[in-house]
Amino acid sequence: MSACPFHSRHDAGAPAMPPLLDPALRMRPPGEPLPAPLREHGGPLAEVFARWLRQRDDAAHAAEKSALTRALMALSEDDIRAHARRQAAIAMRGGWGHWHWAVPAATVASLLGWAVDDVDAQRRLHQDLRAMAAGLGAQADGEDVRAAGEAVAALLNGLDDAERRSPDAPLQWTLLRHAPAARWSDRAAFTANRLGLIWQSHEAGAALLGHALIEMRGSACAPTREDLLRLARDGGAVRITKRFDGRETPAKPVTVPLSGTDHPFGDGQHRCPGQGLALSSAHAALVWLGEQAGLRWPLPAEPMVLPNMDIPQFQDHPDQEYRS
Template structure:
């Protein structure tokens, strides 16, 4: 195993523990990467001004740089530093924090149609992003289409994507740009208007790019959170009964799952100036693989780190980032996941009839469910 393929391994956590034991910040010559595995190292790297989100020589991935998806990528707040990062975040975050939880719950409930693995796929991937689209004023049919287009766009963010997926991502981006231009021109949605006010000094393209970025973050992070929460229920058959008896335990479960088995296992930082971190000298051009999932299970951060505890005191997690690149949509993602899990638990699905595997990825841990074949009676 290595720190990259660990993200989709059945159980990477003992391996992460071995990396922490070998040193919180070490260099892997095979991968040509620094590996930050301890809570101390992860925090130090994420907060260091010399460690940035994109390499200086490649602000946009070469595979998409010349197309519409690349132009959107280049304007994303989470892929920039300084003012290009702070201004969009300051515009988007207050609006997201003001979203009414009951409105989110109603939108989630309106999108549940089927049971079994097909329904779970909708709950994980289609539902959350279409909820965000609805909050931004899109009608139900357009919201679903926007969710599907977001899935196509997200594919271009992975180095594992092939030419067909990249072409689909560019086409989806063009459609999303058109949808959002029309939605902005309508001027009839309070949330979109509030976010737009924060972009008053920026061009419309930056606003639209970061709205697409909001959808893409919702798509993967929420899909993984819902899926990994379901895996927690599968692994502990007593948990569904606990949640049905006391639905208030859904929130503690979700915040514990995003610590224990997060959908985003790692991220990267790129060194732009000589710096010393925990005694190690890093040079411009160096890359650091930041193991968020490993840091979450560092016993120096969370005692009994490998145990799922609903009532964990002083729970701490890096899953939504930290410092100035902390995700502004954390509360919204948790709200959508909470409403989704609430419905799933109430329906009491036959979890023993599900099979699962992880979607191929170098950094995300997102389970894909399928229905187990039903044995024929003899």
């Protein structure tokens, strides 16, 4: 019997499912929750990676993600602005090579009650996040994964301390209220994803702030939140993401564009829950910059090129001095 002509005509004309909405496209290949270096060497980085919402499509993802999203949405704009401005001012003492890298992650850490009170504290946070980045690299060796594990352990301890000392810090408070440990599979999932907020802000935030700084150089005119969204859309943040097509064996990697689309912060189940926080904090930090009289704008250097984004780099003027 031949195939139904109406059916096949209908199938041929059906619009393709947008990849980020397609349930067959998964964050990890089936049966491989960890990338090879973490599978081989294990440790604290592997423990948090396996629990990050960003890496999971299990049945608990939707409920845990919506609790986390509620916590992020409950942050007040005033708190975001105040913490971002303070971290922007502290970071300026570290020079232009430090500023756009430090501000996003230090703002999230500070909203969580972490005492990021000087440029050294920002640098320590930055070093731990770079150690994590090295451990997550496709070519990471045993030493990279070990050093990343040490960094993860230090950051998890720091966040537990912040919870004890400052349970009323803005983001710690909204997390404890809307996404407390009891709402997660276990406390380890809660603490891994609390650290995940700082991690997720780190490279994408530096890329967005860095591209904004390039546009702002010279004019001192801070971009609006809409300008920042346009920048992200035009490739100034995360340009692509990856999925695995579990219908094929082995699962086929699929590259999905984000820049040039109307959803530079992703779409579907894994859409970024930090978009509002990222835009508001970047905007507040750049407004703070625009208010500084007599600022000498940075000299652009070779960008850091990652598979999914370019992170601009900057140099200070040779005779520039900062108070630290």
